[in-house]
Each structure stands twice: as C-alpha cells, then as structure tokens.
Amino acid sequence: MNDFQPMRTSEEATADRPWLASLVGVHDANTITLDLTKFVAGVHYEAGNLLQPRNVLKSGLPLGRLKASGLYAPYSGPVSEVQTVTVTGAPTGGTYTLTFSGQTTAGIPFNATAAQVKAALEALSNINPGDVLVSGGPHPGTAVVVTFAGQYMGDDQPQMTASATGLTGGTTPAVTVATSTAGGGASASDGTEVLAGFLATESMFAPGSTKTSGALLWFGEVFADKCPIPFDPTDIGATAPGVNIHYR
Template structure:
C-alpha cells in the first residue's frame, strides 16, 4: 500500500462576468482546439480562463472544434471637402441611399444627423468626428449593426458647392473593417464557461450560449469587441 503524501491543487475560477446563472445548466458541449490558442495570450497561468469568446472552426486544422474568437476591426472613412468652397452643400451616398443636402461648413453632428436619417442607418450605427468643413475632414466611424464589418465605401457629390477653386468632396477608407482571420474564427459563437488546465492537445469544455454578461468583468484577452456584442446580441444581454 502506498501511504506517501499526495497533494492536489484546487482553485475557484473567476466567473464574476456572469450576470446571472441563466444558461449555465443548458450549455452545449464543445472541444477546444489547443493549437489555435496562444499560450502567452490565452493561458499564461496554465489554464484557459472562463469567459473567453470562442468561435467554431469551419475548415482546416481543428474543423468542427472551437478556438479563440480572433476579433474584428470596425471601419472608419474620411470625408474631405476640398477646393475651398465658400457656400453650397454636398451629399453622401451609402448603400445606395443618399443623404439630404449637407452644408459646406457643417459640424460633425450635422453630418451624423444626415447619415442617421438614411433608412438603413440608426444613430447608434456611427460616430462622426472632425469638422467643421471645409478646412477639417470628417471621420465617420461605423459601429452598431456595422461593427466589425467591411462596409461599402461611401460616395460623395459636391456638385452644389459654390465658391473657391473647383470645390469637391472625396471619401477614403481610413481603417478597413473586418477580420484577417479565416476558417470561422472571425465569427463569435459564445463564451467558454469553465476552464481546465492545459495538458492535452484538445480539451472538452462547455459552451455558454445564452444569459447575461457583465462586460467589465470579462477576463483579460477575452476577445470581446463591438462585433462580438453585435453578433451575440440575440443570445446574450450585456451589462457594462
């Protein structure tokens, strides 16, 4: 009989990010594809923390398993009024919809209001900084339903601008939206509910797919971003 002393280490995982226990008893099973995780980022303490956003791998190594959601960048575009106009108006077109007339020296709030008035856009879908024109460009940041997406570049018309030297309006993409990740890692699927020490190539784990999430309590490097908030909004209620 072996009566030598043996020790086992236990720890209580931090699940303060759970806003309620709803959904914890109906989790879906999944397998984590360990090679998709970065040791320094995702499990520096030897285990993958509960609360990380995961995505289902759709092709290539690990297909059918889950890896860490890779995150997506939200797009921003710059609108510049050139030629030194002293009067008149311009318009912006997004997804085939054209704004009403925007004054040549409009404030950022006025540009946002013109875009938010489009049928397919809500005020929460964008933020506008910069201006007033024509000396300072406007930067339109897409969020809300457009968060993390590579949206169509707006077009502009300065045909109604007056004064100056050949006034016009240009639109450039400042930051392209979307994700460089492939194989499904750009599509968040839910949250890892519990963690296990990293010892084997792949680890069985429960996928938390509904409930209330306290965003401020999510672990470091959870991967949660505006796109995850939008994509998972039908499954979860988020509390900041």
C-alpha cells in the first residue's frame, strides 16, 4: 500500500520547525519517495489517533537514499560507542567507581540501577546531561550498558576503567568494562550512511502504507542538535552529490 499526496513547500515561518536555521533553500526542496518500512513509530513519526488517524513523519529528519530501491530512509550516520559494565563476585555491599578520560565518578552502589550509573557519569565535568544513555541493570546480577550520545555521538571513545576496591562481601568482587561496539564506524552500507538532506516538512500517511511522498531539503542551514534525530555534524563523512547543508 502506497500513500502519495501532492507536496508543496513554501517560505514559511520557522516557529514549528526549530531545526531550520534559515529559510534559504526551503522553496527549492525536491519531491522524493520515502520507504516507510524503514521508519519507526515514536522515533521518526507520531502515530495517528481517533482525532487524527494518519501518521505524521517529523520534519527535520536526516535522510539517506537506499541504493537498491532509490527510495529515501532515515540517515544512519556513524555508529556510537557502546560499553558494558559488569559486576562479578556477587558483592553484598559497598561501591565501585568508573573513570572516563581522567575523571572519576563518586561511589556507585554495588546494586546500582541504570539510572544511578547514568547520574554518576553525568556528574563528571566532562559528561553533560544527555551525553550517555544507560540501560540494563541492576547490578550485580545484570550488566549495565552505556551508549555514548550527545557531544560523543558517533565518535570512538576511550574505554572507561573501573575500581572495585570499595565493594564488600561475595567472593572476590570485581568490575569489568568492555567495549561491545566501537564508535565512529559506518553503521550501514545500504546507502543511508550518506546524508542526502532533511525532510523539509511534516509528511502524513495512512497506517499500513509502505511508501509516501515527501520534500527533501538539500540546500540550506539547520540546527543539527534540534533535529528529531540529533547528530554531530563533524561525524558526517559523506553527503550525496549536490548536498550543501550548513549546520549551526
């Protein structure tokens, strides 16, 4: 099922498009076809409801062009660093610490949740709120997974180190850190690793549709950190021919 609609772009106010830094280029947006099977509800589009039954793709989505079909899908960009923190030896008390780029956290409880590990890391002077996404846990039974985001998104990061000297109980308690995914490498090879531009306006489609039309902004200025999928412009290694985007 496909859902194609007439597309129209104009030089409108930027109030409802906070990612758009300049109106230059808006009227030159190209009509494209989007592969809706590659988009995720809640991430790339808002699902419809009783009052508005159609799904709505968010404006400002970074897009790439699929080699196989020529359709457009979310830009994949370079992969972000993922590190896993594991507590072993079944400690029953105490704390451990993590060190990232010379900065060491305060004591993290032996049974810490993902939220507690995140708070400890974000308290460091070199990690801002939003620079790490933390899942898994709680310790000591389940490892905690740290994904670098924000200013560290898409970059290779030094592996954190850990100190277990504050842990008590159990049998020789220890903390290990392992890099499960090194940052900086290409996350795809289907064409979406090349930035083609941005979805210039919201695009509505009916649930169940596999394709729809959209408008591609390929020339202009954007605020990269205000796009629906924030990214670091310095990580962009390749753009489609003719793409001339200035990031602010």
